[in-house]
Amino acid sequence: MFRYVIRGGKTLSGEIPVRGAKNHVLKLFPASILFAGPVTITNVPHIEDILRAGELLENLGFGVEKRGERAYKISPPRRIASSLLEKDIAERIRASILFVGPLLSRTGRAQFPFPGGCVIGRRPIDLFLHGWTAMGAKVAMRGAMFDIRAAELRGADITFRVASHTATESLMMTAVLARGRTVLRNAALEPEITALAEFLNACGARINGAGTPTIAIEGTNGKLLTGGTTHVIPDRIETGSFAILGALRGKKLRVTDCNPEHVAVLLEHLRAAGASVEVGENWLEVSRPSRLKAVSMRTREYPGFATDHQAPFVVFLTQAHGYAMVFETVFEGRLSYLEDLNRMGANIIQCDLHRAIVSGHTTLHGRSMESPDLRAGMAFVIAALVARGLSRIGNVYQIDRGYENLDERLRAVGADITREN
Ligand code: EPU
Numbered sequence: 166m167f168r169y170v171i172r173g174g175k176t177l178s179g180e181i182p183v184r185g186a187k188n189h190v191l192k193l194f195p196a197s198i199l200f201a202g203p204v205t206i207t208n209v210p211h212i213e214d215i216l217r218a219g220e221l222l223e224n225l226g227f228g229v230e231k232r233g234e235r236a237y238k239i240s241p242p243r244r245i246a247s248s249l250l251e252k253d254i255a256e257r258i259r260a261s262i263l264f265v266g267p268l269l270s271r272t273g274r275a276q277f278p279f280p281g282g283c284v285i286g287r288r289p290i291d292l293f294l295h296g297w298t299a300m301g302a303k304v305a306m307r308g309a310m311f312d313i314r315a316a317e318l319r320g321a322d323i324t325f326r327v328a329s330h331t332a333t334e335s336l337m338m339t340a341v342l343a344r345g346r347t348v349l350r351n352a353a354l355e356p357e358i359t360a361l362a363e364f365l366n367a368c369g370a371r372i373n374g375a376g377t378p379t380i381a382i383e384g385t386n387g388k389l390l391t392g393g394t395t396h397v398i399p400d401r402i403e404t405g406s407f408a409i410l411g412a413l414r415g416k417k418l419r420v421t422d423c424n425p426e427h428v429a430v431l432l433e434h435l436r437a438a439g440a441s442v443e444v445g446e447n448w449l450e451v452s453r454p455s456r457l458k459a460v461s462m463r464t465r466e467y468p469g470f471a472t473d474h475q476a477p478f479v480v481f482l483t484q485a486h487g488y489a490m491v492f493e494t495v496f497e498g499r500l501s502y503l504e505d506l507n508r509m510g511a512n513i514i515q516c517d518l519h520r521a522i523v524s525g526h527t528t529l530h531g532r533s534m535e536s537p538d539l540r541a542g543m544a545f546v547i548a549a550l551v552a553r554g555l556s557r558i559g560n561v562y563q564i565d566r567g568y569e570n571l572d573e574r575l576r577a578v579g580a581d582i583t584r585e586n
Contacts, residue, residue, distance in 0.1 A: 167561040169572060171549035172581040173531055178416045179578045183404050183423040184210035185235070185397030187567045189357040191260035192334050193395060194218040196361060197227065197239040198267035199341055200368065202392025204239045205232070209397055210569040213562065217258045224251050225268070248274035252310065256281040258566075262290060263331060265313065266339030269302060271389075274314045276307070288496075292332040296323050300343060320345030320384055328353040328466045333380070334361055341370045343384035352380045355467040356398060356427050364395040401427035402473040403568060404449070406543050408432060409477045411451025412440035413484055413551050418578060419450045430470050434460050434478070438485055459487030459525060464495050476502055476544035482523040483511040484551060491521045502541035505534045509552055531556035536563040543568065550580055557585075 185208035195218070197204040209215060219229040219237070225247055228240035248268055255261035255278050262280040269275040280290065294304055299322075302315035320343050323336060333353040338361075340347035352358070354376055362375030368390040371383035404423040411418035412435045425432065425444040432442050432449070439454040459482060464472040472495040482489045483506060493499050497518045507513055509529040515521045531554035536542030542564040549556035558564075561584065564571060572582045 166559065168557050168559040168585050169546060169549070169561055169564075170583050170585050171531070171546065171556045171558065173529070173550050173552035173554065173556065175414065175550070175579050175581050176416050177410065177414045177418050177550075177575075177578045177580060180419045180421050181407050181574050181578050182421045183399045183407065184208075184569045186357060186400040186402075187212055187214060188330070188355075188402075189360055190215060190397045191218055191258070192263055192357060192361050193364070193397070194222055194239065195260070195264040195267050196338055196365060197222065197241065198225070198245070198264065198271050199338065199365070199370075199390050200241055200392055201389035203241070204392060205236060205394040206239070207236045207394065207396045209235050209237050210400070211235075212569050213566045214258050214260065217254050218260060220254050221250055221261060221264055224249075224254070245272050248272045248276055250275070250277040252278045259288065259331070262293060263335055263338070265293070266297070266335045269297065269313055269315055270318050270339050270342040273316060274312070276310050276312045278310055292325055292327070292329050293335050296321075296332065296336040297339065299323050300339060300347070318343040318384075320347040320382070322348045322350070324350040325352065327351075328378070330355050330358070330466075334358055337362065337372060337375065337380055337382060338365070340382035340384055341365060341372070342387055342389070344386045345384055347382045347384065349380040349382075350378065352378050353466055354378070356401065356424075360398045364393065365390065368393040399423045399427070399447075402471065402540070404428050405431045405471065405474045406477045406547070408435060408442070408449060408451050409474070409481050410547050410550065412438070412442075412453060412457070413481055413547065415451050415453050417450055417452050419448055421448045423447060423449065425449045430468060431474050431478070434462055434470065438481070457481070457485040457526070459485040459489035459523070461490040463492035466495070472496055472499060473540045475499060476541045477547050479503070479513070479521070479523060480506065480544050480548045480551065483513070483525050483527050483529060483548075485525045487525065489523045491523060493519050502537055502544060505545065506548060508532060509548055528553060530554055533557040534559070536560040539563050539567045546571065546575075546582075550575070550582070
């Protein structure tokens with residue numbers, strides 16, 4: 166088990182590159198089940214969740230080959246012999262649920278456990294099950310495994326009760342090979358969904374409206390997609406986390422290889438708090454002002470304030486002057502890290518499962534803690550970089566799931582962070 170050892174207080178400057186988006190590439194791996202020919206994916210980050218996604222594909226008979234520094238070639242077998250998503254692997258990543266729709270439409274069956282991932286709330290899968298059922302599938306439970314069968318998947322008119330990022334991607338992929346037209350209403354708008362649809366369309370799918378609340382898919386009636394090559398879009402969560410870090414400790418900290426448009430709302434919050442933020446086409450530069458002021462926030466689906474930026478932003482608020490209300494509307498278990506920040510010296514009152522009040526400015530002191538999940542782990546790294554003294558952050562596996570060589574990239578801009586066994 167690795168841990169990060171961080172001495173806080175350093176000023177950060179120079180360039181920090183953003184890697185490819187975890188939540189885009191984790192959809193491209195399962196999408197390759199819809200293909201007759203090989204899929205090449207470039208700009209793939211070196212993160213743990215990708216290894217798990219590759220293992221799921223290999224178990225289904227796919228060739229998963231790493232090519233060069235950041236490319237993967239995924240080669241489909243002539244026939245997919247199994248419909249089973251290995252329990253031990255699927256339980257480790259939420260994205261395992263994304264394999265189900267493509268597998269069902271390709272083989273007529275999918276067996277899988279309840280998906281894993283970060284423990285940030287209930288995270289039900291009712292929207293997925295409802296969608297597959299509407300398309301003609303039958304859902305059964307065998308022990309701890311779901312067993313879904315569909316002799317044929319038919320297009321359907323599906324309205325999501327809530328806009329869900331992965332349910333939108335899942336039903337969009339399921340509909341690609343189906344018979345007839347599927348319409349998804351109240352669809353989520355995340356840029357990863359649009360990027361996925363563009364790639365599928367370039368290879369023979371007929372998807373209209375991705376990136377809007379209504380997506381229409383004309384099924385190919387079983388005709389597989391041709392092979393193709395696609396590039397993973399920049400990780401907007403990483404982009405935003407580095408921007409927050411810049412506003413706290415930056416002296417012209419330049420975040421490169423990113424798309425600032427995807428974090429526009431977060432950047433407005435940083436500007437409102439007094440940070441200096443400049444943006445270019447694929448970079449942004451942030452510096453810490455002499456005084457930060459508190460800004461309240463409420464998380465929302467894209468293009469609103471991302472729930473994945475909530476924890477790093479709370480660290481930011483501990484350094485701002487005044488009171489701020491934090492309202493986490495998307496997940497109900499995403500404030501459990503607050504106690505650790507209070508133990509570092511923060512002054513945060515949790516009102517209920519969704520709301521907290523942060524009063525600042527407070528001085529944070531380094532301490533030892535365990536990373537509870539991916540984004541809270543990143544928040545602890547940011548808190549440790551701001552704090553006085555030494556911090557140790559254990560359970561780095563959680564951070565490695567989504568951030569490639571974080572310590573190395575942070576060291577390159579002046580952070581005092583090492584990885585210890
Ligand atoms: N929801 C349901 N039923 C469902 C699915 C979702 O009620 O069947 C609810 C959820 O409980 C939540 C809301 O819908 O209240 C929205 O959640 P969403 O489904 O959009 O989240 P997700 O698709 O499970 C993805 C990302 C998350 C990110 C959220 C929100 C992936 C693999 N995961 O999750 O990423 O926080 O969207 O943008 O794309 C992370 O990367 O650390 C992470 C947790």
